Amino acid sequence: MSLLQLKSVSKIYNEQVVLSDISLSVRKGEWIGVVGESGSGKSTLLNIIGRYVDADEGTISLKGEKLSRVSDQLLKGYESIKLVHQEYELFPNQTVRENISYALRFYEAAYRKQRVDELLALTRLSEIENRRAKLLSGGEKQRTALAQAIAETPELLLLDEPFAHLDQRNKQTLADAIEALKKTDKLTCIFVTHDAGEAMAWADRLIILKDGIIVQSGSPKEVYEKPANAYVAELTGMVNLLPSDVVDSKTMIRPNFIRTTNREDKAKWKAVITKIRFKGASYEYYCTTSDGQDLVYTKNTRDKELGETVLLTYAQRNLRMVKSLNL
Numbered sequence: 001m002s003l004l005q006l007k008s009v010s011k012i013y014n015e016q017v018v019l020s021d022i023s024l025s026v027r028k029g030e031w032i033g034v035v036g037e038s039g040s041g042k043s044t045l046l047n048i049i050g051r052y053v054d055a056d057e058g059t060i061s062l063k064g065e066k067l068s069r070v071s072d073q074l075l076k077g078y079e080s081i082k083l084v085h086q087e088y089e090l091f092p093n094q095t096v097r098e099n100i101s102y103a104l105r106f107y108e109a110a111y112r113k114q115r116v117d118e119l120l121a122l123t124r125l126s127e128i129e130n131r132r133a134k135l136l137s138g139g140e141k142q143r144t145a146l147a148q149a150i151a152e153t154p155e156l157l158l159l160d161e162p163f164a165h166l167d168q169r170n171k172q173t174l175a176d177a178i179e180a181l182k183k184t185d186k187l188t189c190i191f192v193t194h195d196a197g198e199a200m201a202w203a204d205r206l207i208i209l210k211d212g213i214i215v216q217s218g219s220p221k222e223v224y225e226k227p228a229n230a231y232v233a234e235l236t237g238m239v240n241l242l243p244s245d246v247v248d249s250k251t252m253i254r255p256n257f258i259r260t261t262n263r264e265d266k267a268k269w270k271a272v273i274t275k276i277r278f279k280g281a282s283y284e285y286y287c288t289t290s291d292g293q294d295l296v297y298t299k300n301t302r303d304k305e306l307g308e309t310v311l312l313t314y315a316q317r318n319l320r321m322v323k324s325l326n327l
Contacts, residue, residue, distance in 0.1 A: 003026055003062065004024075004060070004061070005024070005060070006059070007058055007059045008021050008022070008057060009055045010057040011055050018041045019212040022213075022214060023058075024207065031203050032191075033193060033200070033202075033203030033220075034046075034192040034193075034199075035194070035195075035196045036194065041211075043160055045209070049156075049158060050078065051070050054069050062080070081154060082149040083149075083158040084149045084157070084162070092132065092133050093134065095131060102148070103152060104152065119150070122177065123144070143173070143177055146178070146181075156189070157187050157188065159190075163195065163198055199220070205219060205220075206220050208231075208235065216229075226320065227322055229322050230323065233322055241322075243293075249321050249324060251322075257314055257315070258297035258312050259312070260310050261311050267312060269313075270312075271295060271310055274306070276302065282299065283301070285298070287312075
C-alpha cells in the first residue's frame with residue numbers, strides 16, 4: 001500500500017488553474033523530486049500535501065486514511081507530515097541546539113540530548129550548536145530547519161526549494177546532509193526544485209510539472225534519456241533540438257554525444273565556433289552550421305578557438321525524437 005496518495009487534485013487561485021487533476025502515489029522510503037519552472041505549481045502542491053492549503057477538488061490519503069480539509073482543522077499542518085519552508089521558521093534568538101531541541105520538548109531530557117546530538121552530527125552543525133539562529137548563514141539555517149523537522153521522524157518530509165539562495169559550498173554541505181538522512185533515517189520525502197540537476201542527484205523518481213500538469217514521471221535516468229517532450233528535455237539539461245520531418249516533433253541530442261572529427265565523409269555538420277564557455281570540468285562549444293543551425297557540444301579540453309571551423313558527428317543511437325514544446 002502507498003504511504004501517500006493524491007487523487008485528481010486541482011487548485012485554482014484568482015481564476016487561474018495552478019494544479020490540474022494531479023494524481024500521485026508515493027511509496028514508503030521513496031524520495032520524489034518535483035521539478036518545474038516558477039509558477040508551475042510546485043509549492044502549492046507541497047502546501048496541499050502538508051495540509052496548509054485545501055485543494056479545490058480531489059483527495060489526499062496518508063496510509064490509506066483520507067485526510068480532513070485544512071479548513072476543518074484547528075491548526076494548519078499535519079502532525080506526521082513535516083514541511084520545511086524556504087523561510088526556515090526558526091526562533092531567531094534561540095541557538096541551533098535550542099531550535100532543534102524545541103521539537104522534542106515533550107520528551108525526557110536524556111533522550112532529547114541524545115537525539116539532538118545525533119542530529120547536530122548528521123547535519124554538520126555540532127561546531128555552531130550554540131550560535132543564535134539570527135546569526136546563521138542561509139545554509140546553516142536550512143540545515144537547522146531540516147534537523148528540527150526530522151527530530152521526531154515524520155511519516156513524510158516535504159522540502160520547498162531546499163537549495164534556494166545557497167552558494168555552491170553550502171549546497172554541497174546540505175546535499176551531503178540530506179544524503180546521510182536518506183541512508184540513516186529511511187525517510188520518505190517529496191522535495192520541489194526548479195533545478196533538475198539537483199533533483200536527479202538524489203531522487204528515486206522525478207515528477208515534471210508544467211502549468212500545474214504532470215507532464216512526465218519516471219526515474220531520473222528515464223526522464224533525462226527519454227524526455228516526454230522538448231520542454232522536459234530542456235528542463236533536465238542542455239540539449240540540441242533539431243528540425244524533424246515529423247509534424248510537431250523535434251530531434252534531440254545532448255551536447256556530450258556530439259563529437260569532432262577530422263574526416264569530412266564522417267561529418268554530419270560543418271560549423272563555426274561562435275562562443276566557448278569554461279564550466280570547470282568541461283568546455284561548452286557553441287557553433288553555427290553552414291545552414292544556420294545553432295549547436296552546442298562539450299569536451300573535457302579546450303582544443304579549439306573562436307572562429308575556427310569544426311567537423312561534427314554523432315552516433316545515430318544518440319538521437320531521439322521528442323514532441324514540440326506545445327503540450
